[in-house]
Amino acid sequence: MTVMLITFAIGNARGLHRLVDIAWGIAFASVAAVSWFLSDGYGDSARRAVVTLATIVWGLRLSVHIARRGRGHGEDPRYARMLARATGNQSLYALRTVYLLQGALVWLVSLPVQVACLAPMPLDATTAAGITLWAAGVFFEATGDHQLARFKADPTNKGRIMDQGLWSWTRHPNYFGDFLVWWGIYLMACASWETAALTVVSPLVMSGLLIFGSGKRLLENHMAQRPGYAEYRARTSGFFPRPPRQPAGASGPRKR
Numbered sequence: 001m002t003v004m005l006i007t008f009a010i011g012n013a014r015g016l017h018r019l020v021d022i023a024w025g026i027a028f029a030s031v032a033a034v035s036w037f038l039s040d041g042y043g044d045s046a047r048r049a050v051v052t053l054a055t056i057v058w059g060l061r062l063s064v065h066i067a068r069r070g071r072g073h074g075e076d077p078r079y080a081r082m083l084a085r086a087t088g089n090q091s092l093y094a095l096r097t098v099y100l101l102q103g104a105l106v107w108l109v110s111l112p113v114q115v116a117c118l119a120p121m122p123l124d125a126t127t128a129a130g131i132t133l134w135a136a137g138v139f140f141e142a143t144g145d146h147q148l149a150r151f152k153a154d155p156t157n158k159g160r161i162m163d164q165g166l167w168s169w170t171r172h173p174n175y176f177g178d179f180l181v182w183w184g185i186y187l188m189a190c191a192s193w194e195t196a197a198l199t200v201v202s203p204l205v206m207s208g209l210l211i212f213g214s215g216k217r218l219l220e221n222h223m224a225q226r227p228g229y230a231e232y233r234a235r236t237s238g239f240f241p242r243p244p245r246q247p248a249g250a251s252g253p254r255k256r
Contacts, residue, residue, distance in 0.1 A: 003027040004103035011099075012091050017083070018076035020098055022067050027106040029059035032113050039117035044191075046123050051116040051188045054134050058181050061138070065145050078218050109182065109206050112189035112199040119191035130187030133180050140166065141177025148174075161223075161232045169241040171220070171232070175210045176239060182206040211239050 007023035032055035036048055070076075079098070086093035147165040151157050166173035186203040190196040210216065223229050235245040 001100075001103040001107070003030050004099045004106070008095050008099040012094065016075055017079040017094050017098060018070060018073075020079075020102060021076070022063050022070070024102060024106070025059035025061070025063035025066070027059075027103065028110055028113075029056040029063075031106060031110040032056050032059070035110075035114045035117040042120070043116065043118045044120055044122050047119055047121070047127065047188070047191065048117045050123065050127065050131065051113050051185060054131070054185060054188065055110070055113050058134070058138060061142060065142075069149065077222065081218075105205070105209070109202045111202045112182075112186045112195075115195050115199050116189035116191065119189065119195055121191035124191075126190050127188050130184045130190070132184070133187060134184030137177045137180025137182075137184055139177070140180060141174045144173030144177060159226065161226060161228045163232050163236065163244075166241070168236065168244050170237045170239060172210075172216060172239055173241070175216065176241060179207055179210050179239075 003023050003026055004020070007019050011017045011019040032052045036052040039048055079094075082097070083090050083094060144166045147167060148162055151162045151164065170176055183203045186199060189199050220233075224233075
C-alpha cells in the first residue's frame with residue numbers, strides 16, 4: 001500500500017494517473033521482498049528464495065516494460081475517461097477507486113508469496129511444476145510485449161491491427177502470460193493442503209481480473225473502432241491461445 005500511496009502523490013501532482021500501472025509490478029516486488037525479509041528464520045530458505053525471486057523478476061520486468069512503453073505519452077485515455085465521470089473531488093476519487101483498490105488487490109493476489117515465505121516444507125514436485133508454469137508465463141508475456149512493441153515501432157503499421165506471432169493465437173498474450181505466472185506462483189506456495197486452500201483465492205482473483213476485468217473490456221472497446229478489428233476478433237481467441245479460425249467461407253487454399 002505504501003508504494004501505491006507514494007505513486008498517488010506523484011501521479012496526482014503530475015496529472016498522470018497512468019503511473020499506477022508502473023507501480024503495479026513494483027508493489028508486488030516490494031511485497032515479495034518484505035515477506036522474504038520478515039520471514040527470516042521461519043520458512044524453508046529455498047522455497048522463500050524461489051517464490052521471492054520469481055515475483056520480483058516478474059514484477060520488475062512488467063514495470064520496466066510499462067515505463068518504457070509510456071515514455072513521452074500523456075495520460076492514459078482509460079484513466080482520463082474514469083476521472084471525467086467522477087463526482088466531487090477528482091483526486092480523492094482517483095485515490096479511492098484506482099490506488100487504494102489496486103493496493104488491496106496487490107495484497108490479496110500476493111497471498112501465495114506471503115504464505116510461501118513462512119512454509120517450512122522443502123521444495124517438491126509441485127514447486128517444480130509451478131516454476132515451469134511461471135517460466136512459460138513470463139516467456140508468453142515478454143514475447144507478446146516485445147512483438148507488439150516491434151510492430152508499433154514500424155511507421156507502416158500505424159492504424160493497423162497486430163495479428164502476427166502470439167497475437168494471431170490470442171488477442172491478449174500478455175494477459176495470458178500473467179495468468180500462467182500467478183497459477184505458477186500459487187503452485188510454488190502449495191507446500192501443504194492447508195496453504196493450497198488458504199491461497200487459491202489469489203490465482204482465482206487474478207484470473208477473473210485478466211479474463212473478465214474492465215481493463216480488457218475497455219481496451220477492446222477502444223480497438224473496436226479500428227478497421228479490421230472485427231475480422232481479427234472473429235478469428236482470434238479472446239484469451240486462451242488456439243490456432244486462428246479460418247475466415248467464414250474459406251474452405252482451404254485458393255485455386256489459381
